[in-house]
Amino acid sequence: MLLQELLGKLEIEGDKSPSKKNEDTQHLVELGYLPLFHATPFFSKQVALAKQQFLEDLQTANYIEAPELELYQKIGPDEFVSYFLRKVTDIDEGVVFKSLPAPKEISLKSRIIHYRLDLFGMWIQPLTTQSPYTSRTDVQLRILAEHVKLSTLETANLLADIEKFTDHLLSLYPQQDFILSFKSPNTDDGMRKKLQRRGAFKSQLVDDLEGRTDFFKQLKKNVLRSNDKKIDTGFLSSNSRNPLKLFLLRLIQVHQWKNGFYSGLLDDDMGPVTLQSTLDSIAFYNDGLDGGKKIKEFQVLTYVTDGYFLFNALFFLRKYAIEKDDKAGDLWSNMHEEVKNAKGDKQEAFQNNLEGMRKQLDGEDDHPKQKRGLLARIYFGIGSFIKKLAGMAKKVFKWVVKKVTKFLNVLKNAFRDFFKNLKTGIKAFLDGIKFILGNKTSVTMDDGTSGWLLTKFRLDGDVTSIANSNDLELIQKHIHKNKYMVSTLGFALTVVSVIVKLVFRALNFLSWPLLLINIVKAFKSIKASYQTLYLKPV
Amino acid sequence: MSLDELIEKAQNSIDDLINLKIQTLMGSDFKTTNVDGKEELALDTDNTITGITSKINLVDGDITTEISEPFYKNYPELVQFHQSRETQGHQIIENNIKVIGEIIGTVKLWKSS
Structure with missing residues (x-):
């Protein structure tokens, strides 16, 4: 393929x-920077203002280390905003605080705390830019703190x-408290009939409670009866309204959402969608096992x-969290091997179905959606999830090739991350090539006047600037905009260097899907090496 | 574009790594010109000196700066701005010379294989 053709195809x-x-x-x-009704392409100005406000708050957030801020400035402005938005909303490796906000404080810290309470069903009203940290926040934190027997901080x-x-909750409470x-x-009759197998449920419960405990005997006598008339619905009703148990159900819903099994609203409704997501996660666990005991x-x-269900959340929380295997390596490196070793027809099927998935994601992900006036969230913080999938690359490859729909949401979560890294990696690669072939030009305009300032950076270090105005504010704006320009260009050149070497080594057996996976791998590895270089522990 | 053209362009870009040229100009319009095979920005005007031009020899450290008196008097902010551009020019070379060498080396090997 001619170089021009390759660059065009990549673009x-x-x-x-x-x-x-x-x-x-x-x-x-x-985070409350933008009202939900502004979350459409028609309100791009409001989105830009919200982003600007977030960036201003970020600069004064003393729980984000300065080296980390510098690092992502070097990688590029788009990556900077996205990375920190994801970081502050992450519930895998999110930010930690040394203190809670002061009363009536409105800051990034107060927004993050409200966001976390909202995620776990502890914040009723929509978050707004005017949501200060008040006694109301404190009350909700205390309720949660009481569940986990820790301080509010x-x-x-x-x-x-x-x-x-x-894990902390599992260690705090007796096993029976996780039977919800x-x-x-x-739920329709079909689902109810499918799940009306009390004998199997009882056997599993004996295993998990490590014997026929008093609680088990009580359940067997009063709830798990074949005669409906003898079932103690009062027990079921009071159990279902217990605050801790309601919280546990929400926690499981959040786990399901995080792992890609649940795409409904995060609410307290244990409806058919939530139930189906539980069944899907069981099927995923069974399909992912190699030789182990499958569960019904x-x-x-x-x-x-x-309408009442009994749910063995103890089993679920212990076993269905997909085990993270630290020796499994990286998902995309493992996927690279699967694609490389696959026969031509499977590679083609992989490429076609990957393309289909991308079109679907593009259509679904153009702007946040609402359901019943609430934000229909997508889980984007996929760090631990991707690590967990690393050991299942063979399965993931098979599911894509065979277009397995039952794990579609799981695959979409994984490949959403893939496409985002691909887009940013390709942009960095093309920016680097353009810099090699010519130059990088940066222009700053003055909104009020017709002033402008332009700087052209060349690969040999020559820099030419032309201005039609001596306005100090314009000059400062231009300097600020280009503060990290040289580092960003350096990052882009590093991406070019790594990808060019990868492509050169794989010349004889590089298909298009392999090239794309290589770009993602290269981009992620360069980011990781920059993190190691710039975020050295003290 | 072929690999040959990429190599040639990349090598042309870095053939003169010894001399840095930093320019800051004031004007209302500009054009691109070809100077010794290099594409350069310039003001679209017949005025002589309309800004600052610094030429830095990175080997022996010689720096030559030309600046017009009116520019120096009237645009002190741009004079300071010019100094920050000199720093960036140095950084471009420092940060990237090794990487560029690797890219050109790999592409040459690619071409010969």
């Missing part, structure tokens, strides 16, 4: 990939690591009566 590929605008906008809504920080949070009941009146859905979730 098209980059344009086709979904942008980060939807993710950025969603996070701005979640420790609780707010623990919400930044949902797995640690879950909920009412789901809209009705072993952990059973229909009782009158």
Whole structure:
């Protein structure tokens, strides 16, 4: 392929990939910088203002280290905004605070705390730019703190690591407290019949409670009866309204959403969509196992009566969190091997279905959606999820080739991240090539006057600037805009260098999907090496 | 464009890594010209000195700066701005010379294979 052809094809590929605008906008809504009704392409000015306000707040956030801010300035302005929006809304490795906000404080810190409470169902009204940290916030934090037996500050920080949070809860409460009941009146008869297998549920419960405990005996006697008339619905009703148990159901919903099994609203409705997501996660666990014991859905979730279900959340929280395998490596490196070793027809199927998935994501992800007036969130913080999938690259490749729809949301979550890194990686690569072939020009305009200042950077270090105005504000704006220009260009050149070497080594067996995976791998590895270089521990 | 053209353009860009030229000009319009095979920006005017031009020899450290008196008197902010551009010019070379060498080396190997 001629170089020109390759660059042209890459430019098209980059344009086709979904942008980060939807993710950025969603996070701005979640943090209260932007009202939900402004989260459409018609309000781009409001989105830009919200982003600007976030950036200003970020500069004064003393819980974000200055080296990290510098690092992402070097990588590029778009990556900077997206990275920090994702970081402050992350519930895997999110930010931690040394103190809570002061009363009536409105800051990035207060927004993050409100966001976390909202995510876990502890904040009723929509977040707005005017939501200060008040006694109301404090009350909700205290309720949560009471559940986890920690201080309000420790609780707010623990919400930044949902797995640690879950482990802490599992260690605090007796096993029986994780056997939950909920009412789901809209579930159809087909689902109820499918899950009405109390014998299997009881056997699993004996395993998980480590014997026929008093609680098990009580359940067996009063709830898990074959005769509906003898079932104690009062127990089911009071259990389903217990605040801790309601919180646990929400926690499971958040886990499901995070892992790509649940795409509904984060609310307290245990409806058919939430139930189906539970069944999908069981199917995923079974499909991902190699030789291990598979589980039937009705072993952990059973229909009782009158719309009530019993749910063995203990089993679920212990076993269905997909185990992270630190030795599994990186998902995209492992996927690279699967694609490389696949026969031509499978590679072609992979490429076609990947393209289909991208079109679907592009259509769905153009701007945040609403359902029943609430934000229909997508989980973008995929760090630990991708690590968990790393050991399942063979399965993931197979599911894409065979267009397996039952795990479509899981795949979309994983490949959403792939396409975003691909888009940014291609942009950096093309920026680097353009810099090699010519120059990089930066122009700053003055909104009020017709003043402008232009600087052209050449690869040999020559710099030419032309201005039609001596306005100090314009000059300062231009200097600020170009503060990290040289570093960003350096990053782009590094991306070119790595990709050119990768492509050269793989010349004889490089298909298009392999090239794209190589670009993602290269981009991520360069980012990681910059992090190691610039964020050295003290 | 072929690999040959990429190599040639990249090498032309870095053939003169010894001399840095930093210019800051004031004007209302500009054009691109070809000077010794290099594409350069210039003011679209017949005025002689309309800004500052610094030429820095990175080997022996010689710096030559030309600046017009009116420019120096009337545009002190742009004079300061010019100094920040000199720093950026140095940084471009410092940061990227090794990477560019690697890219050209790999592309040459690619071409010969």
